[in-house]
Amino acid sequence: LAKTTQPISMDSYEGQEVNITCSHNNIATNDYITWYQQFPSQGPRFIIQGYKTKVTNEVASLFIPADRKSSTLSLPRVSLSDTAVYYCLVANSGSARQLTFGSGTQLTVLP
Amino acid sequence: SAVISQKPSRDICQRGTSLTIQCQVDSQVTMMFWYRQQPGQSLTLIATANQGSEATYESGFVIDKFPISRPNLTFSTLTVSNMSPEDSSIYLCSVDSAAGHQETQYFGPGTRLLVL
Numbered sequence: 001l002a003k004t005t006q007p008i009s010m011d012s013y014e015g016q017e018v019n020i021t022c023s024h025n026n027i028a029t030n031d032y033i034t035w036y037q038q039f040p041s042q043g044p045r046f047i048i049q050g051y052k053t054k055v056t057n058e059v060a061s062l063f064i065p066a067d068r069k070s071s072t073l074s075l076p077r078v079s080l081s082d083t084a085v086y087y088c089l090v091a092n093s094g095s096a097r098q099l100t101f102g103s104g105t106q107l108t109v110l111p
Numbered sequence: 112s113a114v115i116s117q118k119p120s121r122d123i124c125q126r127g128t129s130l131t132i133q134c135q136v137d138s139q140v141t142m143m144f145w146y147r148q149q150p151g152q153s154l155t156l157i158a159t160a161n162q163g164s165e166a167t168y169e170s171g172f173v174i175d176k177f178p179i180s181r182p183n184l185t186f187s188t189l190t191v192s193n194m195s196p197e198d199s200s201i202y203l204c205s206v207d208s209a210a211g212h213q214e215t216q217y218f219g220p221g222t223r224l225l226v227l
Contacts, residue, residue: 034215043203043218044154046112087153089216101154 004088004102011108018075020105022088025069033064033071034089037082038104044087048073075107083109113138113208115219123225124194131190132222134204139184144216145177146203154203160187194226 005023012018024033032051036044048055050062050071061074075082088102114137124130134143145157157177158166166179180188191198204219 036218041201041221041223043115043205043221046215046217049215091216101156104153 004090004100006086006088006102006105008103009106009108011110012078013110014079015077018078018082018107018109020073020075020086020088020107021070022073022102023070024088024090027068027090028092030092031068031090032092033062033068034091035060035062035071035073036087036089038085038087047086078107078109080109080111083107112215113140113206113217115204115206115217117202117204117219117222119222120220121223121225123227126195126226128194129190129192130194130224131188132202132204134187134189134219136185136206138208140206140208141184142207143181143187144205144207145179145187145189146205146218148201148203148221150200157189157202191224194224196226199224199226 003026032049034049035047037047038044048057048060048062050064052064052068055062063072085104085106087104090100116135118133122130141161143160146154147157148154156169157172158168158179160166160179160181162181162184168174176192178190189202201221201223203221205216208215208217
């Protein structure tokens with residue numbers, strides 16, 4: 001299983017760009033990297049997924065270096081409503097899925 | 112994306128009793144997953160439930176304590192048996208939904224369980 005490591009917490013101010021890095025040194029060839037956002041008393045919400053290089057969607061970007069041993073979630077211009085726990089998940093696809101959630105990063109956006 | 116609902120959304124139970132949590136998906140899915148999230152902690156996978164076969168349990172979780180049913184491709188139940196206060200957690204159902212060539216997990220809103 002690809003164990004993941006994330007910072008426990010981060011603080012930021014409104015309007016800033018936030019980068020959260022996840023380490024996954026033992027990632028396997030067929031593993032994908034997925035990031036989720038979770039608000040209190042809610043289930044995790046999918047943010048973005050990637051395999052290598054850079055992926056961008058309407059809410060975030062995901063940077064994955066060539067060795068894939070880490071990934072960085074980038075949130076542009078955060079707002080107070082982005083205060084949440086962000087989880088990095090490394091998992092393979094197919095019927096033999098193995099799913100490992102990181103410890104999560106509590107992001108607090110300050111006014 | 113898949114829309115997932117769970118029942119009940121929350122419950123308070125007495126120790127020694129059992130609670131069955133339902134998970135309903137708005138589309139047919141092959142794999143459904145059950146997670147536990149203890150207060151202030153990350154998610155821990157309990158088991159994977161495929162329709163038509165026995166659930167596959169992760170280390171530390173056993174069928175006698177967490178029996179799972181998967182009667183069709185849109186529904187699953189997780190029972191928390193003989194509950195103790197240590198079972199107080201949020202229980203989450205999730206499904207795989209193909210997004211292009213990748214598989215993405217979508218989560219239900221969770222069931223918040225408090226055992227007294």
